Amino acid sequence: MPHSGHLIDDAPITAFHRKLTVFSSGGPFIDGYALSIIGVALITLQPAMDLSSTELGLIGAASLIGIFVGGGLFGYLTDRIGRHLMYIVDLLALAVFSVLSAFAGEPWQIIVLRFLLGVAIGADYPIATSLLAEFLPKKQRGRYLGGMFVVWALGAAVAYVVGFLLRDCGSDAWRLLLASPAVFAVITLIARLGTPESPRWLLSKGRREEADAAIKQAFGPQYGVDDLTEENVATTSFTRVFKRPYLRRTVFVSVFWTAQVIPLFAVYTFAPELMSSFGLEGDSNLYGGSLIIALLFVVGGIPGLYLVERIGRRALLVWSFAIIAVALAVPAVVPGVPPLVFFLALAVFALASGASSFLEIVYPNELFPTEVRATAVGVGTAMSRIGSAGGTYLMPMALTALGPGGALGIGAAVTLVGLLVAVFMAPETRNVGLTDCATSDDQTTTTKVTS
16 A cells, blocks of 8 residues: 555555445445334234324334434534444444334334334444545545445345245234344444544544554554544534535435435335235235345446446436436326336336435535534435435325325425436535545535536
8 A cells, every 4th residue: 555645545445445344334234124124024013003004104204213313413423422432332222222122012112112223223324434434545435335335225135035034923023023133233233343443533633643543453554644644633513514615515415315215215114015005915026026126226236336436426316316207207197007017117216226325325425524524424314314204104195095106106206306406416526535525615526527
């Protein structure tokens, strides 16, 4: 690795980067798993507790509301006290709340515990992604951050496999399903032990000796803080992301992220119900159809991870929004479409969404400086979950009142909003050093898009 330039920005990918990416991916994996497992659990939970449509919606939305709280609160806390401590603690909480869910006796208890589970998941987004972003070189940053988030879909797919395997466990199968995220939380927790603190964050707090030790732990004893471009010592402030020059970036990240996750979370939370509503019945269709959609999300991520460094962030976001809007609109505007068309619409949606959803993690980590990076990711996470919680809560009612075509039509309208925001506000941050990208003014960032 070179001593000239910026050690982290200019470094080649090493085994340390790969391990940190895998360990950081545990949070998104658990998020995808936990969100999808509730949809599977509802198959046995609904008759066991005789849940109403309102209770169904609240159980589906509870974890998303929790993510709103966890992201907004713990992103700022992560910028204040550091990435490493929070990197471990939030997984302990996630495991505890998952296990407690297995002992719930009333719907309100499940709603509360799913909310607390969401708080822990929401906390992990700014913690893990900020830590990883601050160690990645600029030429591979989008791909590795993106790869971390594509794992979200892998977690969703695994949930349907686990649900299928436990489908014959009787009326209490939901208890095992709701407790199961704890297994992955403990595995991830053990893997993360010993991870160094971010040297960028330590330098931003004036802690040079600790930053030097973190550099040596990550890259070898021959390196130190002198191999980094000096980070300015700055005070963390929650309100800074709502002031110039960062207000425009905060609005952009919050709106496009929200437009991506409203249809995504509604579809994944109620995938079995969607399959049933347009005529797919039986285990092979309910579980198998849901699994295929989840796997297509993973498949879509493969070309997405190539394109994010090839054509850039902006083009990938714009084109994926356009494809999703068309795919979801077809069942809504064409009357009497057969079940196969509904399924194909969801398949195209999953492929296009998988190809670009990881930009939710890439953009906020690149557009904000070290002292408020986790805060910005947390704010984006929180704002997006307001919309997604509402969409998830309303999904059962939309299916009843509008049918599957109408429900997907709402998703198309939301996606169109995201497309307009991407066209007019999305910057290009490909192959730019993390510090340069975060400290450039909006005029400079916009110029990079068109040059």
